[in-house]
Amino acid sequence: MTQCEIPPSLALNSDPTPTGVRPDRGVFISTYGCQMNVNDSERMMSLMEMANFTPVDRPEDASVIIINACSVREKPVQKVYSEVGLYRKLKKENPFLRIGVAGCVGQQEKENLIKNQPLIDFVFGTDNIDELPLIVARLYEEDGPGKAVEARFKHREPYHVETLVRNPGVSTFVNIMKGCDNFCSFCIVPFTRGREKSRPLQHVLTDVRHLVKRGVREVTLLGQNVNSYRDDDMDFADLLAAVATQTDIQRIRYTTSHPKDFNEKLVETMAKHQNKICEYIHLPFQSGNTDVLARMNRGYSREDYLRKIEMIKKGLPDVVLSTDIIVGFPGETEEQFNDTVSLVEEVAFETMFAFKYSPRPFTKAARFEDQVDEDAKQSRLVRLIEAHETQAFEIVKKYEGQVLEVLVDRAEDATGKVSGRSTQNKNVHFLGSSADIGKLVPVRVMKAFPNVLRGERVMS
Numbered sequence: 276m277t278q279c280e281i282p283p284s285l286a287l288n289s290d291p292t293p294t295g296v297r298p299d300r301g302v303f304i305s306t307y308g309c310q311m312n313v314n315d316s317e318r319m320m321s322l323m324e325m326a327n328f329t330p331v332d333r334p335e336d337a338s339v340i341i342i343n344a345c346s347v348r349e350k351p352v353q354k355v356y357s358e359v360g361l362y363r364k365l366k367k368e369n370p371f372l373r374i375g376v377a378g379c380v381g382q383q384e385k386e387n388l389i390k391n392q393p394l395i396d397f398v399f400g401t402d403n404i405d406e407l408p409l410i411v412a413r414l415y416e417e418d419g420p421g422k423a424v425e426a427r428f429k430h431r432e433p434y435h436v437e438t439l440v441r442n443p444g445v446s447t448f449v450n451i452m453k454g455c456d457n458f459c460s461f462c463i464v465p466f467t468r469g470r471e472k473s474r475p476l477q478h479v480l481t482d483v484r485h486l487v488k489r490g491v492r493e494v495t496l497l498g499q500n501v502n503s504y505r506d507d508d509m510d511f512a513d514l515l516a517a518v519a520t521q522t523d524i525q526r527i528r529y530t531t532s533h534p535k536d537f538n539e540k541l542v543e544t545m546a547k548h549q550n551k552i553c554e555y556i557h558l559p560f561q562s563g564n565t566d567v568l569a570r571m572n573r574g575y576s577r578e579d580y581l582r583k584i585e586m587i588k589k590g591l592p593d594v595v596l597s598t599d600i601i602v603g604f605p606g607e608t609e610e611q612f613n614d615t616v617s618l619v620e621e622v623a624f625e626t627m628f629a630f631k632y633s634p635r636p637f638t639k640a641a642r643f644e645d646q647v648d649e650d651a652k653q654s655r656l657v658r659l660i661e662a663h664e665t666q667a668f669e670i671v672k673k674y675e676g677q678v679l680e681v682l683v684d685r686a687e688d689a690t691g692k693v694s695g696r697s698t699q700n701k702n703v704h705f706l707g708s709s710a711d712i713g714k715l716v717p718v719r720v721m722k723a724f725p726n727v728l729r730g731e732r733v734m735s
């Protein structure tokens with residue numbers, strides 16, 4: 276972890292009520308966005324706990340509120356302002372309350388947020404999370420700045436972020452790389468997460484070994500574009516193999532992959548370590564039409580994508596595929612949209628995340644002239660979802676009668692129900708107790724729905 280110097284006034288065991296800070300020192304974080312944002316919120320909370328703050332479940336109990344916001348689609352800045360507006364009354368009642376905005380919206384908007392909404396006291400970017408305790412400490416200094424903005428990318432610094440997670444449970448996320456250099460023409464992520472940087476392979480291994488000691492059974496390796504992972508001459512497939520063979524973790528997942536970089540070596544590595552690496556691949560294709568893909572700057576054609584899928588299915592016959600799609604990209608015609616529907620039908624994805632194109636600041640596509648109107652986008656989204664749903668019901672039927680290995684992560688002792696994920700990332704429910712948490716249990720699927728499988732434990 277990047278060492279963060281904690282000021283004496285906030286360090287553990289210091290006077291718990293430094294000037295100006297309410298004695299309860301509660302922190303409330305609301306999180307939007309991808310798994311990386313979820314993981315970042317955990318990091319923020321861990322750092323605040325080290326600085327003697329306490330997590331609270333309600334904004335009413337907080338001295339510090341952080342909105343960790345996502346900027347990938349649909350009016351994210353307005354969402355932040357409306358959430359901050361909800362806290363106006365709390366701020367009146369409690370003059371010590373400090374409100375901060377973080378995540379991709381913090382990075383994108385920086386000081387504009389404070390200019391446009393004075394209820395906001397501080398803003399920090401995606402590379403400034405480890406400075407959070409210092410930023411908060413400065414806010415509470417008697418002659419301090421009153422407001423704080425830290426949103427500079429640390430392009431030159433190595434990416435050293437040991438996983439900071441308070442209660443990892445049986446499954447947790449581990450960042451392996453950050454940023455994105457692909458600049459898809461619709462996407463804001465390269466501007467909000469900066470350039471690609473990878474953690475040293477040995478750091479990732481040490482992290483996973485520590486998590487195993489804390490009871491973690493499954494890790495999801497995270498990056499905006501994991502296929503770009505590099506540590507000297509080691510690539511992502513080498514990292515996966517190392518985590519599989521040099522740690523005692525039982526299951527490995529990863530997200531997200533880019534089709535242009537997804538290669539045979541990765542498929543071979545997954546096949547070789549099937550006992551640990553889950554045969555689940557999230558491979559966003561965005562559009563089924565080659566001309567649209569070119570204008571999206573995705574770096575592959577429809578045919579290239581289908582060839583990759585063929586290679587994957589050949590090497591991993593039981594693979595489960597999921598994808599992301601954008602409908603209504605500027606200039607997309609009905610015919611081109613139909614190519615997206617036909618690609619969905621051809622590949623048979625078990626899971627699909629479909630979005631209406633949303634113009635984002637800084638991106639090329641936002642300046643394209645032929646924007647698609649809202650009604651057409653909505654109608655395409657509905658048609659795509661309908662086409663997939665019909666298929667999804669059929670696809671999951673194959674699980675009925677199969678025995679899946681389920682990692683139990685939740686138990687309701689009152690009802691005697693437990694649930695967990697199979698290696699295929701299916702949510703499986705069956706009868707059990709809290710003693711099952713953290714165990715890998717064989718379960719025969721009795722009834723399969725797209726979002727949940729119901730089954731019975733197989734007694735050995």
Ligand code: SAH
Binds near residue numbers: 531632
């Ligand atoms: N790194 C991942 C994507 C992260 S963003 C990848 O390359 O696949 C998650 C998803 O949000 C994208 O796959 C895309 O489908 C969607 N998305 C990104 N920008 C968007 C935009 N401007 N409008 C609509 N959807 C968008």
Ligand code: SF4
Binds near residue numbers: 462
């Ligand atoms: Fe965005 Fe494209 Fe990078 Fe994914 S690969 S984060 S869609 S720019």
Ligand code: F3S
Binds near residue numbers: 346379468
């Ligand atoms: Fe959103 Fe940033 Fe993730 S824009 S999807 S929180 S990388």
